[in-house]
Amino acid sequence: MLKTSGLVKKYDRLTAVDNLNIHVQKGEIYGFLGPNGAGKTTTIMMLLGMEKPSKGTIELFGKQMRQDYFAIRRRVGVLSEFQFLYEDMTAYEYLRFFARLYEVDKPDAKIQEVLSRLDLWDRRDELLGGYSKGMKQKLGMARVLVHDPDLLILDEPVSSLDPYGIREIRDVIMEENAKGKTMFISSHILSEIERTCHRVGIMNKGRLLAEDDMQHLKRRLSSEVELVIELERLEDAVIEAIRNERYVNSLEVDGSCVCVKTKADADHRADISRLISSMGGVVLSLSTKELSLEEAFVTITENNLSLLTKEGEAS
Amino acid sequence: MSALPNRLHTIATITRRELRSNLYSLGLYLAVSLAFAVAIVTVSSYVSSVEQNGLMSIGNPLSEPLRYAVFLAAAYLALCSAMSISRERDQGTLEVLFYGPVDSVSYVMAKFSEQMITFAGIIVVYLAFFAIVAAMTNLGVGWTFFAQALMSVLLGSSIIGFGILLSSIARKARTSVILFLSLVVLFFAVDLAVGILAGVQWSEHTASPLVFARTVLTHVRTATSWISPFDYLERGVTAIVVGNAGMFIRRMVEALLYTGALLWASVIAFDRKGVRR
Numbered sequence: 001m002l003k004t005s006g007l008v009k010k011y012d013r014l015t016a017v018d019n020l021n022i023h024v025q026k027g028e029i030y031g032f033l034g035p036n037g038a039g040k041t042t043t044i045m046m047l048l049g050m051e052k053p054s055k056g057t058i059e060l061f062g063k064q065m066r067q068d069y070f071a072i073r074r075r076v077g078v079l080s081e082f083q084f085l086y087e088d089m090t091a092y093e094y095l096r097f098f099a100r101l102y103e104v105d106k107p108d109a110k111i112q113e114v115l116s117r118l119d120l121w122d123r124r125d126e127l128l129g130g131y132s133k134g135m136k137q138k139l140g141m142a143r144v145l146v147h148d149p150d151l152l153i154l155d156e157p158v159s160s161l162d163p164y165g166i167r168e169i170r171d172v173i174m175e176e177n178a179k180g181k182t183m184f185i186s187s188h189i190l191s192e193i194e195r196t197c198h199r200v201g202i203m204n205k206g207r208l209l210a211e212d213d214m215q216h217l218k219r220r221l222s223s224e225v226e227l228v229i230e231l232e233r234l235e236d237a238v239i240e241a242i243r244n245e246r247y248v249n250s251l252e253v254d255g256s257c258v259c260v261k262t263k264a265d266a267d268h269r270a271d272i273s274r275l276i277s278s279m280g281g282v283v284l285s286l287s288t289k290e291l292s293l294e295e296a297f298v299t300i301t302e303n304n305l306s307l308l309t310k311e312g313e314a315s
Numbered sequence: 316m317s318a319l320p321n322r323l324h325t326i327a328t329i330t331r332r333e334l335r336s337n338l339y340s341l342g343l344y345l346a347v348s349l350a351f352a353v354a355i356v357t358v359s360s361y362v363s364s365v366e367q368n369g370l371m372s373i374g375n376p377l378s379e380p381l382r383y384a385v386f387l388a389a390a391y392l393a394l395c396s397a398m399s400i401s402r403e404r405d406q407g408t409l410e411v412l413f414y415g416p417v418d419s420v421s422y423v424m425a426k427f428s429e430q431m432i433t434f435a436g437i438i439v440v441y442l443a444f445f446a447i448v449a450a451m452t453n454l455g456v457g458w459t460f461f462a463q464a465l466m467s468v469l470l471g472s473s474i475i476g477f478g479i480l481l482s483s484i485a486r487k488a489r490t491s492v493i494l495f496l497s498l499v500v501l502f503f504a505v506d507l508a509v510g511i512l513a514g515v516q517w518s519e520h521t522a523s524p525l526v527f528a529r530t531v532l533t534h535v536r537t538a539t540s541w542i543s544p545f546d547y548l549e550r551g552v553t554a555i556v557v558g559n560a561g562m563f564i565r566r567m568v569e570a571l572l573y574t575g576a577l578l579w580a581s582v583i584a585f586d587r588k589g590v591r592r
Contacts, residue, residue: 048413050589050590069416070322073414080414085408147415
């Protein structure tokens with residue numbers, strides 16, 4: 001659906017994007033993360049054909065943009081971070097213009113559908129100059145949806161929205177994905193990426209540092225895993241036995257719970273559970289304390305670059 | 316699949332939106348009103364002359380007022396053209412447009428079409444206005460008047476193309492307007508300077524720097540007459556007014572070739588400048 005191969009963008013001496021290889025599958029929601037200046041926007045601009053790559057190729061729907069420029073453009077919907085609208089138009093006129101541009105079948109019905117979905121139908125006859133930031137963002141999303149694209153490229157889709165608006169957009173993203181639409185989402189709101197995306201790519205200083213599904217990514221980034229074990233009865237012998245296991249880094253007792261930090265080389269839950277049972281203990285619950293995407297993001301971009309690099313080299 | 320049908324659709328859609336926007340623009344009505352005012356003043360002077368002298372000998376009395384009106388409309392549209400792309404780039408709406416099935420050729424052609432249709436619309440309004448003036452004053456309207464009116468649209472294309480080129484180059488609307496006005500002032504300044512120096516009485520004692528300046532300015536004037544779009548319009552209108560068909564066709568071809576070159580350069584400049592703010 002979307003594939004970049006050896007993509008490079010250089011501005012004089014600055015390498016904004018360096019050897020980027022991304023492959024987004026059909027029906028996938030791909031989260032594209034990175035701090036400011038990481039090269040995300042430059043990448044998106046190259047995907048859209050608005051910036052010419054210094055090197056490398058981009059394929060959308062199996063074709064390069066120049067091979068079928070207009071057909072590819074009709075199948076892509078793009079939402080940018082900031083909404084630049086024709087403020088002398090009403091919402092209805094604005095969408096009517098884009099529906100005509102994309103040659104949408106039955107445009108009036110489609111406009112009503114998308115405006116209703118985004119709670120803007122009652123405001124359709126108001127001039128866009130009077131729209132709030134959040135309303136403009138939602139109208140931008142309506143514009144993206146009006147021609148029913150197969151691939152949605154969303155740059156900060158929920159910025160400037162209130163929690164209700166964020167939920168509306170999130171629902172729209174999930175509904176569209178359920179219909180088989182592919183999404184490429186760049187966002188700073190990591191909780192949103194974590195909720196919606198199947199796979200995440202993390203970029204820093206022009207390079208793709210990590211690309212994986214959420215679970216694997218978190219595991220790769222963790223040097224240790226924190227397990228929270230609730231026991232029926234806390235016994236010193238059991239606690240000491242756990243502490244002495246070779247894969248346990250540290251252990252803390254917190255009320256009736258034991259927090260165990262294990263090495264991240266493997267899943268040690270079964271080992272611990274067996275050990276406790278063998279000593280007559282009863283496990284009431286055992287959970288893994290997950291690394292949030294935010295923690296993973298910070299870890300990747302700030303601290304553990306070498307970890308990933310070594311991992312990449314080793315593999 | 317050929318890009319042409321897609322481009323034509325894009326051109327038609329964008330042109331339609333822009334024309335609608337033009338209709339709501341106060342500047343259009345002010346420019347036309349100003350043109351009417353200038354035409355009325357000119358026609359009034361003719362009528363006064365007839366009243367005072369009882370006779371006036373002009374082949375096409377309404378040609379001159381029409382020429383002024385056409386120049387005013389062309390100047391207004393050139394200014395609009397000079398802002399058209401840069402303003403949209405500045406506002407960010409250009410980038411949004413290019414997320415869709417729009418390329419630089421279709422966009423530049425849409426901007427050109429919009430201004431040309433507006434120009435044609437203004438000329439139609441002018442014709443109606445001058446028909447009323449002719450009926451009220453009994454001043455004659457010959458075929459050259461109609462030819463001048465209709466052909467002005469094609470001749471004016473180079474002025475619009477010129478504005479679009481400047482707009483493609485600039486990132487901000489203000490920059491393109493300043494650039495446009497500076498060039499117009501430069502063209503007229505060269506014209507004026509050549510006129511002043513032409514009026515100087517030359518003798519063997521005339522200072523050599525003045526002679527040098529005259530020579531240089533004459534060459535500069537020749538060059539600007541091929542660059543300034545107003546010269547293309549002026550030469551074409553003159554050819555119609557003097558009734559020289561061969562000269563007129565030559566002028567028309569020159570103007571259209573120049574317009575083509577300007578639009579081609581606009582597409583290249585646009586691609587280089589990009590669509591982002």
